[in-house]
Amino acid sequence: MSQTGYETKTGEVVGAQRQDAQRNREAVIAAARVLLARGGVDVSVAEIAQRAGVGKGTVFRHFASKELLVAEVVSEALEGLHARGRALLQNRDPAQALHDFMTDAIALQAADRAFCEIVAGAERNEARIRRAVERLHELVDQLTLRAVGAGVVRPDLTGRDVALLLSGIYQTAAPLASDEPELWRRYLVLVLDGLLPRTMTPLPN
Structure with a gap:
């Protein structure tokens, strides 16, 4: 594969990863919005992750706490x-x-x-x-x-x-x-x- 082709492929992969990350972030925020409204600030990260369809690690990749x-x-x-x-x-x-x-x-x-x-x-x-x-x-x-x-x-x-x-x-x-x-x-x-x-x-x- 030429250098240009490799760079294009790499760029596509990085772009897809960024899109996935953005979708996960939006899913986490949407889940948190619903659960926090219903249960208040004591809602757990595990509950938010479950509703968002992601792991707790994904939540903490986007929000450190x-x-x-x-x-x-x-x-x-x-x-x-x-x-x-x-x-x-x-x-x-x-x-x-x-x-x-x-x-x-x-x-x-x-x-x-x-x-x-x-x-x-x-x-x-x-x-x-x-x-x-x-x-x-x-x-x-x-x-x-x-x-x-x-x-x-x-x-x-x-x-x-x-x-x-x-x-x-x-x-x-x-x-x-x-x-x-x-x-x-x-x-x-x-x-x-x-x-x-x-x-x-x-x-x-």
Whole structure:
């Protein structure tokens, strides 16, 4: 075989190997996304590997630790919510934008146990997750300040209030989630009514 032919053949083999590796990586992430949403951060690498149809060694070739895999999946969800929030900043109605963001954020917690645990602070060791959570909090500040500036929510509302309420609303309904998965929507409405700029009791400092 000529040198050119050998190089072509080698290139084809390397290309195929890279494609296989990429497919395996995507399969691992897809499996982790489903299992982490269902079981939270305690899901094992063995379970993820089995669902992905690969060995544990393949998982660790792509992610040196389970924490890095969790960070990949949860950061993806955080970035998706951040993108949604950025789009809502363009909404002409600041009250509706804040309402829609809060709804989306709580719905994500209800559907994704790992995301819920991360946002609640159970697991933020990875720098990537910390950065994503910080960016999300900055976005919540922007959405809240915009609503306050428009006079559509009470003037003493802060972004930190909203960020904590996002977790609190879901956690309030969580004990009954298996029988009433949409119960959180009831408490979201109660909270949103409490944010309106009507006759109100001043918040303590």
